[in-house]
Amino acid sequence: MKIAMIGTGYVGLVSGVCFSDFGHEVVCVDKDPAKIEMLERGEVPIYEPGLDALMAKNVDAGRLSFTLDLATALDGAEAVFIAVGTPTRRGDGHADLTYVMTAAEEIAKLAKDYVVIVTKSTVPVGTNRQVKQAVKKANPELDFDVASNPEFLREGAAIDDFMKPDRVVVGVQNDRAAEVMADIYRPLYLRDFPIVTTDLESAEMIKYAANAFLATKITFINEIAALCERVGGDIKEVSKGIGLDNRIGNKFLHAGPGYGGSCFPKDTKALARIGQEHAVPMQITETVIKVNEEIKRRMIDKLLDLCGGSFNGKTIAVLGVTFKPNTDDMRDAPALTIVPALVGGGAKVRVCDPQGRHEGEALLPGVHWIEDAYKAAHNADLLVILTEWNEFRALDLKRVARKMASPHLADLRNIYSPRDAKRAGFAAYASIGRGEFIED
Numbered sequence: 001m002k003i004a005m006i007g008t009g010y011v012g013l014v015s016g017v018c019f020s021d022f023g024h025e026v027v028c029v030d031k032d033p034a035k036i037e038m039l040e041r042g043e044v045p046i047y048e049p050g051l052d053a054l055m056a057k058n059v060d061a062g063r064l065s066f067t068l069d070l071a072t073a074l075d076g077a078e079a080v081f082i083a084v085g086t087p088t089r090r091g092d093g094h095a096d097l098t099y100v101m102t103a104a105e106e107i108a109k110l111a112k113d114y115v116v117i118v119t120k121s122t123v124p125v126g127t128n129r130q131v132k133q134a135v136k137k138a139n140p141e142l143d144f145d146v147a148s149n150p151e152f153l154r155e156g157a158a159i160d161d162f163m164k165p166d167r168v169v170v171g172v173q174n175d176r177a178a179e180v181m182a183d184i185y186r187p188l189y190l191r192d193f194p195i196v197t198t199d200l201e202s203a204e205m206i207k208y209a210a211n212a213f214l215a216t217k218i219t220f221i222n223e224i225a226a227l228c229e230r231v232g233g234d235i236k237e238v239s240k241g242i243g244l245d246n247r248i249g250n251k252f253l254h255a256g257p258g259y260g261g262s263c264f265p266k267d268t269k270a271l272a273r274i275g276q277e278h279a280v281p282m283q284i285t286e287t288v289i290k291v292n293e294e295i296k297r298r299m300i301d302k303l304l305d306l307c308g309g310s311f312n313g314k315t316i317a318v319l320g321v322t323f324k325p326n327t328d329d330m331r332d333a334p335a336l337t338i339v340p341a342l343v344g345g346g347a348k349v350r351v352c353d354p355q356g357r358h359e360g361e362a363l364l365p366g367v368h369w370i371e372d373a374y375k376a377a378h379n380a381d382l383l384v385i386l387t388e389w390n391e392f393r394a395l396d397l398k399r400v401a402r403k404m405a406s407p408h409l410a411d412l413r414n415i416y417s418p419r420d421a422k423r424a425g426f427a428a429y430a431s432i433g434r435g436e437f438i439e440d
Contacts, residue, residue: 001024001025001078001079001180001183001184002024002025002026002027002076002077002078003016003019003024003025003026003027003077003078003079003080003081003184004026004027004029004070004073004074004077004079004080004081005019005026005027005028005029005073005080005081005083006029006030006070006073006080006081006082006083006084006103006107007028007029007030007082007083007084007085007099007103007121008028008029008030008032008035008036008039008045008066009046009083009084009085010046010048010153010155010158010262010329011083011120011121011151011153012028012030012081012083012084012120013028013039013044013045013046013051013055014048014051014153014158014159014162015081015083015120015151015162016028016064016081016083017051017054017055017058017064017159018054018159018162018163019184020058020061020063020064021054021057021058021063021163022184022186022187023063023187024063024184025063026058026063026064026065027065027066027067027072027073027077028064028065028066028067028073029066029067029068029069029070029073030066030068031068033068036066036067036068039055039066040066042055042056042059046328046329047326047327047328047355048155048156048158048159048326048327049156049157049159049326050159051158051159054159070106070107070110071110074107074110074111074112074115075112076113077115078114078115078116078180078183079115079116079117079118079147079180079181079184080107080111080115080116080117080118081118081119081120081149082100082103082104082107082117082118082119082120082121082131083120083121083151084099084100084102084103084121085099085121086099086100086121086122086123086266087266088265088266088269088270093269093270093272093273094124094269094270094273094274095122095123095124095266095270097123097124097127097130099121100119100121100123100127100131101130101131101134104117104131104134104135104138105134105135105138107135108134108135108136108137108138108139108142109138109139111139111142111144113143114143114144115142115143115144116144116145116146116147116177116180116181117131117132117135117144117145117146117147118146118147118148118149118181119131119146119147119148119149119150120149120150120151122150122151122207122208122263122266122267122270123148123204124204124208124270124273124274125201125204125205125208125274126201126204127204128146128147128148128171128200128204129146129200131146132146145172145173145174145176145177145180146173146177146200147170147171147172147177147180147181147200148169148170148171148172148200148203148204149168149169149170149171149181149203150169150203150204150206150207151207152165152166152167152169152207152210155261155262155324155326155327155329156324156325156326156327157326163188164193165188165193165194166194167193167194167195167196168185168188168193168194168195168196169196169198169203169206169207170185170195170196170197170198170203171197171198171199171200171201171202171203171204172197172199172200173199173200178197181197182195182197207267208267208270208271208274209271211263211264211267211268211271212267212268212271212282212284212285212288214252214264215259215264215267215268215285215288215292216284216285216288217252217253218252218254218256218258218259218264218292219258219259219288219291219292219295221235221239221252221253221254221255222255222256222258222291222292222295222432222433223291223295224238224255224433225255225432225433226295226298226433228433228434229432229433229434233433233434234433234434235255235414235432235433235434236255236414236433236434238433239253239254239255254413254414255414255432255433256334256412256413256414256432257295257296257299257334257338257386257412257413257432258292258293258295258296258299258334258337259292259323260323260324260331260332260333260334260336261323261324261329261331261332261333262329262331262332264332265289265292265331265332266332268285268288268289269289271285272285272286272289293337296334296337296338297337299334299337299338299412300337300338300341302410302412302430303316303338303342303382303384303410304345305430306382306408306410306428306430307347307381307382307408310345310346311341311342311345311346311347312345312346312347313346313347313348314346314347314348314381314382315347315348315350315379315380315381315382315405316342316347316348316349316350316380316381316382316383316384317349317350317351317352317370317373317376317377317380317382317383317384318335318338318339318342318349318350318351318352318367318376318384318386319352319353319373319376319383319384319385319386319387319389319392320335320352320353320356320385320386320387320388320389320392321333321335321339321351321353321356321360321364321386321387322335322353322355322356322360322387323335323387324387324388325387325388325389325390326389327355328355328356328358328359329359330356330359330360330363333387334386334412335356335360335364335386335387336363336364338384338386339351339364339367340364343364343365343366343367348368349366349367349368350367350368350369350370350376350380351364351367351368351369351370351376352369352370352371352372352373352375352376353387353389354389354391356387357369373391373392373395373400374395374399374400374403377400377403377404378403378404379403379404379405380403380404380405380406381404381405381406381408382406382408382409382410383400383404383408383409383410384410384412385409385410385411385412385413385415386412386413387413388413388415392415393415397409397416397420397421397423397424397425397426398424398425400424401424401425401426402425406427406428407425407426407427407428408426408427408428408429409421409426409428409429409430410429410430410431411429411430411431411432412431412432413432414431414432414433414434416431418431418434
């Protein structure tokens with residue numbers, strides 16, 4: 001089957017490459033000439049482990065190509081996926097559908113034969129019906145259907161998520177569209193991965209409900225962590241204890257500096273807005289949004305305590321600024337709240353991140369980028385672990401402590417134990433959700 005993929009951002013590129021690996025002919029379309037030129041050279045504009053090799057494999061096999069011309073991509077395509085950005089709209093928190101509707105109208109003008117228009121972008125409930133109306137208005141003669149196919153890709157593990165999904169969600173209005181979508185995902189169906197075929201609105205809602213629930217789970221354990229610090233509990237033990245309950249599960253119960261990224265902040269805000277528009281307030285989700293921001297600010301207070309109440313004149317090394325490891329994505333990362341507070345407080349901030357510099361240089365002005373964690377820690381007054389990259393999980397803590405002017409450690413991902421820090425020679429240590437606190 002021939003598939004057109006509009007948008008070569010994170011979702012579009014990963015989906016297009018993986019569909020081509022299923023054996024489909026995929027043409028990825030983008031309006032950015034520089035991005036298309038980069039892809040045609042075999043260069044991947046995003047960081048996702050394994051994506052470059054998989055892309056090269058399918059380009060060489062003749063199943064994957066890139067173009068600026070949507071008409072070429074649509075010629076002979078049985079399905080066209082819309083995988084463009086839906087950023088949070090300023091002022092009201094809703095998803096901005098400008099790019100989605102523009103793509104729909106362009107498809108309407110250029111498509112000649114029957115095609116299923118599939119929304120891959122995360123969109124509010126009712127958007128696919130709006131897409132259908134827009135296409136009908138732009139081209140009343142076009143034979144088409146719409147489908148909702150939300151993505152559930154974790155950055156850093158996207159290929160595995162696509163190839164071995166927990167589920168694939170497909171929203172359709174008739175059997176004809178359902179059959180096209182079934183053919184697209186046939187390789188997964190044959191390997192017994194769950195395919196949930198439902199109506200348009202349910203498919204749209206599943207995406208938002210899933211992300212809001214996960215964001216709630218993260219925020220809940222972060223609140224419990226704050227209480228543990230006061231009463232003397234250990235959040236790692238608490239998380240383990242409740243995670244062993246099959247009704248709860250152990251995923252997304254790792255305390256930290258708050259959630260970020262391209263999905264949870266945007267989708268929780270959009271769901272809250274959808275609830276407001278339909279007079280069904282999403283009170284839990286609204287509280288999650290508020291508490292998550294408070295958690296990030298609480299991290300700043302932790303760091304202040306380790307710096308004696310002032311950042312002024314201190315040298316602080318920050319390990320990791322992307323919102324999670326194995327990605328270069330910094331959207332709504334806790335670092336965007338925490339690092340500016342350090343700089344604004346008069347600290348000299350050094351940053352070390354394996355992939356964060358490309359985006360981080362523009363987003364975090366006033367910091368010094370260091371390639372090596374040990375160099376970043378040299379003569380520093382405080383070391384902050386903000387993202388749990390693998391290379392930060394096995395540091396020689398004794399070596400780090402010896403290099404520092406004041407061996408103070410803020411482990412905001414609970415990689416190391418208080419005992420590890422104390423034995424290594426750190427004079428002050430703080431983590432998340434542990435009552436034990438080593439002081440000078």
